[in-house]
């Protein structure tokens with residue numbers, strides 16, 4: 001009553017379309033959003049109007065360039081091959097259990113830090129090292145969450161008094177800024193010294209020094225650089241972590257889906273095996289390149305289905321410039337916080353049908369076997385309209401590559417009795433992580449096929465009709 005909190009929460013697809021697309025200009029992020037996410041400063045997430053247009057135009061061009069896409073694919077492959085798979089192979093040999101959410105988080109941090117800053121942190125090495133940037137970013141985000149649910153005057157008071165979560169946030173922000181400023185200074189020195197680098201930061205540094213570039217008109221260039229890079233890191237790391245973790249959980253509960261994904265991958269492998277004559281066919285572990293995975297219908301459908309049920313950004317927050325009426329008749333006035341619940345959209349029978357709570361990739365596949373284009377009027381995990389996620393294509397590339405490497409080379413299964421539930425966080429994370437017993441290794445280096453393990457794995461998960469993958473046998477289990 002006294003908090004002056006005024007919210008409108010909606011999951012009506014027409015309202016969402018109206019706010020994000022049709023009347024986009026009336027629904028900016030707003031000053032309150034910027035206050036809450038002050039750690040992101042002038043990063044693209046936080047800015048509106050002309051400034052946003054400049055940043056968006058440049059970022060969009062950068063993210064869609066061929067060089068950038070090649071960088072993402074090659075970095076991704078390197079991290080999967082040199083860190084993710086060896087890490088999982090190690091824990092499976094050791095027989096120790098793992099938290100797959102932590103593994104996915106480390107994976108996406110490593111890829112992002114490579115692509116954005118050109119740095120190699122080896123964050124997925126078997127010692128599970130700590131990383132001060134990753135820790136500080138987590139601390140900051142946790143503290144920011146409380147700003148969403150407390151009246152603004154209250155958290156601003158705490159901020160002024162430097163106490164509670166605000167104290168933690170201040171410390172984390174200082175750490176994050178200091179680390180990023182060091183990275184940026186080092187990169188500038190490298191570039192001056194003639195070191196050839198290709199990463200997001202180098203591209204932005206060069207563009208800011210080039211008077212013909214659109215971003216060179218922005219004020220406070222150094223602060224912009226720091227805030228933009230931090231925004232990319234946060235935008236890319238937590239969303240991919242969340243998308244992968246919920247996907248693995250859903251697949252581990254639905255053996256029929258896993259079987260179909262494996263069938264598709266097996267087909268890819270069989271076409272690759274025809275390269276045997278050229279000597280390029282490989283044995284364990286099998287790593288699929290992004291080109292191999294691009295056209296896979298079922299894998300893409302399964303990822304969309306998982307994002308529908310568990311959108312990594314479950315809620316989007318907007319404000320209204322002028323009084324307006326939404327398609328469902330609700331009125332919004334300036335000062336009201338509008339919360340768009342993407343999470344709820346996927347769970348409404350009147351939007352997705354009576355079976356909306358079921359994990360059914362088939363709903364994304366037409367009768368002719370082709371993928372149904374994502375229905376933008378009711379599928380919002382990547383936002384829609386002018387502020388659609390810039391990293392959407394990259395996300396599918398990364399997730400497909402991790403999913404294929406993990407499912408094809410390992411047997412994964414959730415620890416019995418492990419309680420899965422979501423955690424109050426800006427992204428949709430799991431509160432207790434996703435505990436897997438030692439991921440049974442299906443193939444080990446030097447050996448061809450661990451039949452006993454494979455049989456145990458498949459028998460436990462029910463009937464699984466699949467020919468063996470070693471190319472030597474055609475028997476069906």
Ligand code: HEM
Pocket residue numbers: 044045056059232233235236237239240243311312313316317380381382383386387388389390391392394395
């Ligand atoms: C499964 C993965 C991902 C999901 C579900 C996702 C979702 C979203 C959503 C919902 C927004 C709108 C946020 C808002 O308006 O407040 C957004 C924006 C954005 N995303 Fe993603 N994202 C993902 C991955 C990525 C990746 C890998 C990157 C690249 C680093 C990225 C970069 C961005 C950027 C830069 C924006 C801001 C666009 C703008 O404001 O114009 N995202 N994303």
